[in-house]
Amino acid sequence: MAGNKDRPKDGRLSRRELLVSGLRTAGVFAATGGLVALASRSDAESTVWQIDPAKCTACGKCATECVLKPSAVRCVHEHEICGYCELCFGYYIDQRVDDAEAAENQRCPTGAIIRSFVEEPYYQYTVDESRCIGCGICVEGCQMFGNGSLILQIRHDRCVNCNQCAIADACPAQAVVRVPAGSPYLLRTKK
Amino acid sequence: MRQATGRAGLLRRSLPGGAAAALVLVAAAAFAAENFPPPEFSRPYQFPAPTTPSPRAMAFAYVDMAVLLVALCLAAYLALRTRSRQGLVGLALFSLFYFGFYRQGCICSVGAIQNVALAAANGQYALPLVAGVFFILPLLFALFFGRVFCASVCPLGVVQEIVMLRPVKVRPWLDSALGLVPYVYLGVGVLFAAIGSRFVICEADPFIVFYRRGGPMWVVLFGVGMLVLSTFVGRPYCRYLCPYGALLRLVAPLSQWRLRITPGECINCHLCADACPYGAIKAPNLESTAAQKAESRRRLRWLLVGLPFMVGFGAWALHAAAPTLAGVHPTVQLAVRVWQEERGLVQGKTDESEAFDRLGIPAAELHRQALDIHGQFSRWSWVLGAWLGLAFGIRMISLSVLRHRREYQIDMAACVACGRCYSACPVGREQAPSEDLSESGIG
Numbered sequence: 001m002a003g004n005k006d007r008p009k010d011g012r013l014s015r016r017e018l019l020v021s022g023l024r025t026a027g028v029f030a031a032t033g034g035l036v037a038l039a040s041r042s043d044a045e046s047t048v049w050q051i052d053p054a055k056c057t058a059c060g061k062c063a064t065e066c067v068l069k070p071s072a073v074r075c076v077h078e079h080e081i082c083g084y085c086e087l088c089f090g091y092y093i094d095q096r097v098d099d100a101e102a103a104e105n106q107r108c109p110t111g112a113i114i115r116s117f118v119e120e121p122y123y124q125y126t127v128d129e130s131r132c133i134g135c136g137i138c139v140e141g142c143q144m145f146g147n148g149s150l151i152l153q154i155r156h157d158r159c160v161n162c163n164q165c166a167i168a169d170a171c172p173a174q175a176v177v178r179v180p181a182g183s184p185y186l187l188r189t190k191k
Numbered sequence: 192m193r194q195a196t197g198r199a200g201l202l203r204r205s206l207p208g209g210a211a212a213a214l215v216l217v218a219a220a221a222f223a224a225e226n227f228p229p230p231e232f233s234r235p236y237q238f239p240a241p242t243t244p245s246p247r248a249m250a251f252a253y254v255d256m257a258v259l260l261v262a263l264c265l266a267a268y269l270a271l272r273t274r275s276r277q278g279l280v281g282l283a284l285f286s287l288f289y290f291g292f293y294r295q296g297c298i299c300s301v302g303a304i305q306n307v308a309l310a311a312a313n314g315q316y317a318l319p320l321v322a323g324v325f326f327i328l329p330l331l332f333a334l335f336f337g338r339v340f341c342a343s344v345c346p347l348g349v350v351q352e353i354v355m356l357r358p359v360k361v362r363p364w365l366d367s368a369l370g371l372v373p374y375v376y377l378g379v380g381v382l383f384a385a386i387g388s389r390f391v392i393c394e395a396d397p398f399i400v401f402y403r404r405g406g407p408m409w410v411v412l413f414g415v416g417m418l419v420l421s422t423f424v425g426r427p428y429c430r431y432l433c434p435y436g437a438l439l440r441l442v443a444p445l446s447q448w449r450l451r452i453t454p455g456e457c458i459n460c461h462l463c464a465d466a467c468p469y470g471a472i473k474a475p476n477l478e479s480t481a482a483q484k485a486e487s488r489r490r491l492r493w494l495l496v497g498l499p500f501m502v503g504f505g506a507w508a509l510h511a512a513a514p515t516l517a518g519v520h521p522t523v524q525l526a527v528r529v530w531q532e533e534r535g536l537v538q539g540k541t542d543e544s545e546a547f548d549r550l551g552i553p554a555a556e557l558h559r560q561a562l563d564i565h566g567q568f569s570r571w572s573w574v575l576g577a578w579l580g581l582a583f584g585i586r587m588i589s590l591s592v593l594r595h596r597r598e599y600q601i602d603m604a605a606c607v608a609c610g611r612c613y614s615a616c617p618v619g620r621e622q623a624p625s626e627d628l629s630e631s632g633i634g
Contacts, residue, residue: 024334024445035327038310038318046319048246057546067295067403079238083227122230126239147227157244160251160295163302163322164393166406173546174521178316185243 047178049165050186053151055175058136058143062152065170066134072158073134073167075112075127075150080189082149084122090142090150091115091125107137129155148188156184252321255294259325259344262286263332266339266608271448276610283343283352290346296402299346300325301435302393304377305384312385329435330442337446338439341429342608348429350398351421352609358425358468366470367590369431374582377434378575382516386567389520392434425468429607437582440604450601450608455618457598464599466615471605475596487593494591498584505580509572517568526561529554 013021051062051073062073087099091113096105101115112131116124127150134152142150154167154176168176179186262282269278290299298321306322329340341348361369380392393399397414400406406414420427429436452463452472464472517523521543528544531537533554540548547557601612 020445021447024447027334027442027445028331031327031330035307035318035323038307039320039323041310041314041317046317055546055550057549059542059546067405069405076241077239078241081229084230085227118230118236119232119234122232124239145226153241155244156246159246160297161246162297162393163299163306164390169394169407172542173550175546181246181249184246185241187241 045180050179058140063135071134074132076153089145090138267336270608283349296399305390308381308384333442351426356422373437443603463612490591501584502580506576509576513569513572
């Protein structure tokens with residue numbers, strides 16, 4: 001009897017089947033419609049992760065927390081606001097013997113900052129990104145004593161854009177934020 | 192910590208004590224200001240501009256979406272058409288290496304729930320196409336073919352499937368009770384994504400630590416625990432935690448084409464139910480007496496009457512728990528810490544409170560933000576609680592309703608289409624009766 005009730009012999013759908021197929025069709029339309037509506041909103045853009053240099057405290061966690069080894073974070077030098085100091089605190093450690101550019105006098109653990117003479121008394125500092133590990137030790141020195149022209153940025157040619165950024169979880173200053181993918185860098189000089 | 196000691200060490204050596212303290216204050220005040228004017232070069236000088244390479248992750252998105260679609264089609268074909276357990280395991284291995292080890296478990300459908308929630312709650316955040324596709328495709332496939340995504344596409348599912356050695360049967364009452372946890376997790380995950388813009392489901396993903404070969408210690412321990420558990424309990428994450436599984440459970444019973452255990456006529460031998468590690472095969476029950484039917488109807492009536500009360504109780508209970516939930520939000524935690532430090536209730540500084548001090552934002556502003564977040568949690572907890580009450584009620588109803596089965600049948604909500612029952616069934620294809628298969632088993 002139960003079988004007959006569920007599946008009439010004349011080929012028509014049973015009540016239960018009708019309900020299920022109705023719900024299924026409704027589900028397909030609701031799901032696709034809702035998603036299209038969410039994805040096609042004109043006032044919003046898809047996002048990537050970036051470090052806000054105004055909030056960054058150069059704690060050093062960028063180098064260790066990223067899922068990539070070495071981290072997708074690199075030091076970026078904004079030359080426009082650099083003081084071109086002869087005695088750069090992003091470059092030199094505090095207690096050096098003299099101003100020689102020897103490794104033991106340099107802050108950068110990988111020697112990624114290249115110091116080159118421009119004219120008296122100015123020196124240009126360039127970050128060799130292939131050596132940089134994003135530890136932020138130079139950024140810390142520049143923030144404390146200089147202009148803050150050395151900043152940490154997530155480099156998007158490396159970043160895999162995790163759904164939840166591991167650095168964002170660990171960042172004590174909540175400085176890792178979602179930014180529009182169209183303008184994926186937060187530089188101090190960029191307005 | 193490194194900053195504090197390093198800075199103090201420098202100043203103590205270069206300056207007398209009092210001056211050092213003064214300079215720390217000056218340095219802190221002048222944080223990120225232009226201490227040195229830009230140079231005026233005598234010769235023409237071009238400032239090197241920072242390079243800004245464009246995001247590369249976008250390119251992967253299209254490949255990922257295509258692979259997902261192909262893998263889902265293949266899984267549906269293998270599960271429903273060729274009924275090949277070997278094929279499903281092969282596809283699972285591919286998914287383990289592609290979505291798991293190669294793409295490092297990101298993006299996945301489980302986490303994509305949060306992108307959808309965030310996009311729905313926040314007008315400034317557009318749902319990335321890849322997240323939308325990963326969220327919707329497995330659900331659409333479940334509407335037509337059942338949970339074939341779980342079978343051999345999901346990187347979280349396949350790792351548990353592969354390490355399973357000797358699954359034990361979980362007792363039905365325990366299975367049902369633990370089966371409610373995914374609804375709680377789904378609700379909490381959506382709540383956090385929508386309010387805190389914090390993706391807790393991603394943070395607590397136990398298997399991602401294997402794909403990335405590293406992670407926070409508690410996640411590593413959780414992951415190892417889950418993996419060990421998976422060797423003797425069938426897919427513990429999928430059944431008792433996975434929030435996406437909770438959604439698939441709701442959708443899969445509507446599926447159009449269903450898996451069939453036997454290619455021929457069921458001889459009610461129970462071998463398939465023994466082979467299923469997920470308790471997804473229901474035994475036949477033909478002999479239900481009139482008394483049982485009456486009892487079932489009475490239970491259903493009571494549960495339907497009780498459903499609004501369960502919804503109400505859920506809403507009330509979650510509202511009561513809202514302050515605790517809000518306490519997980521980093522801004523609220525920071526506000527509490529700063530408040531405690533101001534009153535001298537705690538000694539020392541955390542990395543977070545130190546960073547907050549350096550930003551120079553007034554504490555009142557932080558407290559305002561924290562209160563705002565608190566309020567949002569408080570408001571949304573009603574909705575979350577009502578949802579949990581509803582999920583609980585519906586589960587109770589589905590458990591209490593008496594259904595007739597003439598043979599062993601798959602519970603589409605629980606079945607993850609692993610294909611073990613195919614090989615366990617002693618009825619061969621050659622024994623298939625000549626009449627239309629689809630008519631024999633539905634009752």
